[in-house]
Amino acid sequence: MTRRFLPHWFVPAAVHFVTYRLHDSLPKTVLEELRACKNALLKDKPKSGQSSAQHRTEAHKRLFVQYDAWLDRGESKKHLSDPRIAALIRSNLYHHHGKKYQLLAYCVMPNHVHILIQPQDEGLATANEQLMLAGSLCQDQAAVGEQADGHSQLATIMHSVKSYTAHEANKILRRSGTFWQAESYDHWVRDDAELERIVAYIEANPVKAGLVKEPHDWFFCSAHDRFLTDGEKCGWLRWESEIARSLP
Numbered sequence: 001m002t003r004r005f006l007p008h009w010f011v012p013a014a015v016h017f018v019t020y021r022l023h024d025s026l027p028k029t030v031l032e033e034l035r036a037c038k039n040a041l042l043k044d045k046p047k048s049g050q051s052s053a054q055h056r057t058e059a060h061k062r063l064f065v066q067y068d069a070w071l072d073r074g075e076s077k078k079h080l081s082d083p084r085i086a087a088l089i090r091s092n093l094y095h096h097h098g099k100k101y102q103l104l105a106y107c108v109m110p111n112h113v114h115i116l117i118q119p120q121d122e123g124l125a126t127a128n129e130q131l132m133l134a135g136s137l138c139q140d141q142a143a144v145g146e147q148a149d150g151h152s153q154l155a156t157i158m159h160s161v162k163s164y165t166a167h168e169a170n171k172i173l174r175r176s177g178t179f180w181q182a183e184s185y186d187h188w189v190r191d192d193a194e195l196e197r198i199v200a201y202i203e204a205n206p207v208k209a210g211l212v213k214e215p216h217d218w219f220f221c222s223a224h225d226r227f228l229t230d231g232e233k234c235g236w237l238r239w240e241s242e243i244a245r246s247l248p
Contacts, residue, residue: 015104015116016117016119016154016188017114017116017189017198017202018158019067019186020181020185021112021113022111022112023179023182024181025076025077026071034070037066041062044059056144060143063144063145072205078110079169080110080112082173085172086108088172090220092161092165093115096161099120100156100157102120104117104222104237105236107202107205107218107221107223108220114205119154146183146185147185147186149182158184162179166179199235199236202222203215214233221235
C-alpha cells in the first residue's frame with residue numbers, strides 16, 4: 001500500500017469516516033438489538049487506565065462493527081446496487097472533492113456508503129484556530145452510535161451529499177419518498193495508524209460482503225478508481241487524481 005500521492009497526515013486537519021445508508025435499510029428489530037447492545041456497552045466500566053472518553057470511543061467502534069455487518073446482510077432495499085444510482089453517488093462525491101472536502105477513500109455498497117473525508121473550512125484562518133477545532137472534536141465523545149445529521153459536525157456536508165442524490169435517484173428510479181436515512185455514523189480519525197485501518201476497512205467491505213474477490217473489482221469504490229489511475233490496488237485515492245473527469 002502506498003500513500004505517496006497524499007499530503008502528509010497531520011492533525012489539526014480532522015478527517016472523518018462517515019457511513020450513511022438508505023432509509024429503512026435496517027429493520028426495527030435490528031435497531032432495537034443495536035440499541036440494547038449500545039446500552040450494554042456503555043454500562044460496562046472503563047478498563048483500568050481508560051478515560052470515560054476513551055471508553056465511549058471504544059463502545060462506538062464496537063457498535064459500528066455490528067451495525068455495518070447488519071447492513072452487509074441487508075435483504076431489503078438495495079437501490080445503490082443499480083449502476084445508475086451508484087454512478088450518481090460516485091459522481092456527487094467527486095463533485096464536492098476539493099471544494100467542501102478532500103475525498104480520501106469511499107465505497108458505495110448496495111444499501112449504504114462509506115466515505116473518508118477531510119472537511120475544508122475556509123473560516124479557519126490560522127493553525128491555532130484549527131488546533132482549537134481539533135481539540136474540541138477530541139473532547140466531543142458524547143455521541144455513540146448512529147446520530148442525526150443535523151447535530152453532526154458534518155451537517156452541512158452531509159446535507160449537500162444527501163439532498164441532491166436523493167432527488168436525482170428518485171427521478172431515475174421513478175419513485176418518491178425518503179431516500180436516505182436521516183442519521184449517519186461518523187467517527188473522527190485520531191491518528192495515522194487509525195487512518196490506515198479505516199482505508200483498509202473501506203477497501204475490504206465488498207470482499208467481506210461476498211460481492212467480489214478483490215477490492216478493486218468492485219466498480220464503485222476508491223480501490224477501483226485508484227487501480228484505473230496507476231494500477232495501485234490500495235483503497236487510497238491519488239490526491240491529485242484526474243480520474244473523476246473520465247468517470248461516467
